[in-house]
Amino acid sequence: MPSTRELRRRIRSVGNTAKITRAMQMIAASKMRRAQEAVVEGRPYSEHINSVLSHLAALERGSDDTSVPLLEARDVKTTGIVLVAPDRGLAGGLVSNLTRVVERAIGELDSPVTVVAVGRKGRDFTLRTGNDLKAVFQDMGDNPSIEDTRAISNIIIEEFESAGVDQVLLAYSRFVNTAIQTPVIDTLIPVTPAELSGDEAVGFIYEPSPIEVLGQLLPRYIEMEIYHAILEAIASEHSARMVAMKNATDAANDLIDDLTLQLNKARQEAITSEMLDIVGGVEALG
Amino acid sequence: MARFTLTIVTAESQVFSEEADSLVAPGIEGQLGILPNHAPLMTQLQPGEMTVRVGNDEVVMAVAGGFMEVLNNRVTILADTAELDTEIDLERAEAALERARQRVESRPADIDFARASQAFRRAQIRVTVARRRGRRRSPVMPSDSTPGATA
Numbered sequence: 001m002p003s004t005r006e007l008r009r010r011i012r013s014v015g016n017t018a019k020i021t022r023a024m025q026m027i028a029a030s031k032m033r034r035a036q037e038a039v040v041e042g043r044p045y046s047e048h049i050n051s052v053l054s055h056l057a058a059l060e061r062g063s064d065d066t067s068v069p070l071l072e073a074r075d076v077k078t079t080g081i082v083l084v085a086p087d088r089g090l091a092g093g094l095v096s097n098l099t100r101v102v103e104r105a106i107g108e109l110d111s112p113v114t115v116v117a118v119g120r121k122g123r124d125f126t127l128r129t130g131n132d133l134k135a136v137f138q139d140m141g142d143n144p145s146i147e148d149t150r151a152i153s154n155i156i157i158e159e160f161e162s163a164g165v166d167q168v169l170l171a172y173s174r175f176v177n178t179a180i181q182t183p184v185i186d187t188l189i190p191v192t193p194a195e196l197s198g199d200e201a202v203g204f205i206y207e208p209s210p211i212e213v214l215g216q217l218l219p220r221y222i223e224m225e226i227y228h229a230i231l232e233a234i235a236s237e238h239s240a241r242m243v244a245m246k247n248a249t250d251a252a253n254d255l256i257d258d259l260t261l262q263l264n265k266a267r268q269e270a271i272t273s274e275m276l277d278i279v280g281g282v283e284a285l286g
Numbered sequence: 287m288a289r290f291t292l293t294i295v296t297a298e299s300q301v302f303s304e305e306a307d308s309l310v311a312p313g314i315e316g317q318l319g320i321l322p323n324h325a326p327l328m329t330q331l332q333p334g335e336m337t338v339r340v341g342n343d344e345v346v347m348a349v350a351g352g353f354m355e356v357l358n359n360r361v362t363i364l365a366d367t368a369e370l371d372t373e374i375d376l377e378r379a380e381a382a383l384e385r386a387r388q389r390v391e392s393r394p395a396d397i398d399f400a401r402a403s404q405a406f407r408r409a410q411i412r413v414t415v416a417r418r419r420g421r422r423r424s425p426v427m428p429s430d431s432t433p434g435a436t437a
Contacts, residue, residue, distance in 0.1 A: 041299040048295055048362050052328065052355050146297040146366075204357075207315050207329035216330055217353060220364070224297050 004270065007263040011256055018252035024090070025245035031142050032178070032238035038143070039175065039231045046228055049221055050194060055204065056214045057193035068211065069161055070218040073190045079111045080134070080156055080165035082188065084172035084229050085122035086237040087138055092244035094173055094181060094236060099125045101183040102171050106131065114165055116156055118230060134159065142234060146227045153223040160189050172229040173236035179243065181236035188225055191218060288322035290359040292338060294347070294368050301347070301368045308339045309361060311354055320361055327356040331365070333408045335415050346371040348415040350408045367408075374416040383409040 002010075057071065083102060085095055102125070106113050114132045117123040123136045135155050140148055159165045168189040173181045206213055292309060294302035309320040312334025320327075331352045338345040352365035386406040393399065 038298070042297055044293070044300045045295040045297045045364060048293070048355075049364055052353065052362070052364065055328070055355075204326045204328045204355075207313055207327070210328075213328055213330055213353070220353075220366075227297055 002262070002266070004263055004266045007259055007266060011259045011263065014252050014255050014259065018249050018256065021245045021248040021252060025242055025249060028238045028242035028245060032235060032242055035142065035231065035235035035238055036175070039228070039235055042224075042228055042231060046224055049217070049224055053191070053193045053217060053221055054195070056210060056217065058195075059204075059210050068214055068218065070157070070189055070191055070222070071193075074163075074166045076109075076111050076166045078165045079109050079113050080159055080168040080189075081106070081113055081115045081185075082152065082156060082168065082170045082226060082229075083115055083117050083119075083122040083126065084170070084226075084233040085117070085119040085125065086233070087120045087140075088237075089121065090244060091237055091240040092247075094240035095121045095125075097181075098171065098173050098183040101185065103129060105169070105171070105185050111166070114159070116152065118152060119233070140230065142238075144227070144230055144234075146223060149227040149230060150223055153219065153226050156189070156226075157219055157222060170225060170229055172233045173240075175232050175235035175239065178239045181240055186225075188222060191221060288359070290320070290322045290324070290361055292361045292363070294363040294365055296352075296365050296368055301365070301370070302338070302345070304338075304340060306338050306340050306361075310337045311363070312336065312349065313354070320356060322359055324356045324359075324361075326358075327354070329354050331363070333404070333411055335411060336363075336368075346415055346418065348374065348408075348412045350411075369412065369415075371415045371418070374412050376413070376416040379409065379412045379416050383413050385409075 081102070083098075085098055089095065099121075106129070112132065114134045115122070115126040116135045116137075117126050117133060118137045118140065120136075120138050123133065123138070126133045135152075137152055156165075156168055160168060167187065169185050170188040171183070171185045174184045176182055204210075289305040289307055290309075292302060292304060292306040293300070307322070311318055311320065312332050314330040314332050317334075318329070331349060331354055333350045334348075336347045336349050338347070348367075348369050348371070349363070349365045350367040352363060352368075354364075355362045383406070386402065386409040389402040390399070390406045
């Protein structure tokens with residue numbers, strides 16, 4: 001049985017831990033709300049660019065004299081992966097769930113892999129598994145603008161166009177709801193626009209020309225996809241952290257209850273034995 | 287009178303979504319005006335000034351390039367950035383312009399130079415748009431305008 005002093009010390013220490021985890025939980029909750037809003041606000045752009053892209057791609061398929069590199073499926077000799085993971089841990093199983101899926105995907109590929117890591121945890125994973133690390137982006141903050149993500153898409157588009165990689169995958173944690181974040185891996189390049197239903201294909205006037213518009217639009221599309229993935233990843237990170245910290249706070253409070261019970265028992269025992277001592281002493285005198 | 291639906295979105299948010307009577311946008315091959323029942327059009331936009339007319343109100347915006355799609359009286363603008371003139375802080379815009387000017391004048395290497403001059407152009411437009419705001423006659427703030435209110 002630990003002494004009452006030892007028990008008091010542990011209760012205080014666990015209480016301090018609970019205070020920290022509780023604060024982290026509340027910070028994560030407010031950041032999560034903002035991140036979710038950002039995801040929702042970016043959605044109209046992503047819907048519109050998808051529909052515009054479908055129109056253009058339908059046209060590009062119609063004419064076979066020109067080809068746009070970013071739409072072109074090549075034999076895959078090297079695969080690029082844009083891995084979007086958090087900078088920090090303490091987010092429950094979020095990072096390990098993501099890296100498990102990525103590791104499996106890498107195992108299934110026949111080609112060597114080049115990783116562009118967004119977030120420190122993505123970098124750590126790449127180095128630990130011994131994969132080629134092309135670039136690292138970290139400290140994006142909780143509220144990145146699309147400008148911040150432009151450098152990422154530039155690197156990856158350049159790699160693809162210079163045939164450094166023949167396809168590009170995008171891996172991140174999709175935010176489903178507060179309790180569920182699913183790791184997903186999408187093909188980013190070559191871009192596969194959604195098919196149009198027949199009557200939607202109308203004769204547009206294009207300025208300057210369809211191919212040029214498409215050539216300008218595709219990098220924007222890739223930027224937007226990466227930006228969107230980062231927003232999803234941020235929302236996932238904060239909700240995972242919120243849940244993890246809530247569990248930690250609850251566990252700490254349970255522990256405090258147990259320790260308090262032990263403390264009270266120890267205190268009563270001490271009192272009882274002191275009284276027995278006194279009574280014994282009085283009897284011996286009498 | 288016929289109107290068209292104008293939606294202006296950036297990657298970060300939806301800036302504008304209303305019925306409009308006309309639109310003047312900075313197309314890649316020159317300013318172009320859109321009226322209701324325009325033919326289907328898909329164009330790139332260059333950095334410039336965009337004017338939307340809703341009834342008697344005018345909304346002026348600075349856009350930093352993007353794309354515009356016109357289809358079945360729906361106009362969709364995918365802008366890189368889009369700011370209402372009322373949202374631009376003139377002093378800060380002027381300071382940004384000055385910084386951009388210095389960067390262009392310091393003559394950096396090729397790629398940086400292209401980027402710097404683009405940034406300079408965007409800053410110029412923001413300042414122009416913000417300056418003009420002070421001189422416009424419309425007593426109604428564009429952000430208060432609702433479609434149909436003046437029809």
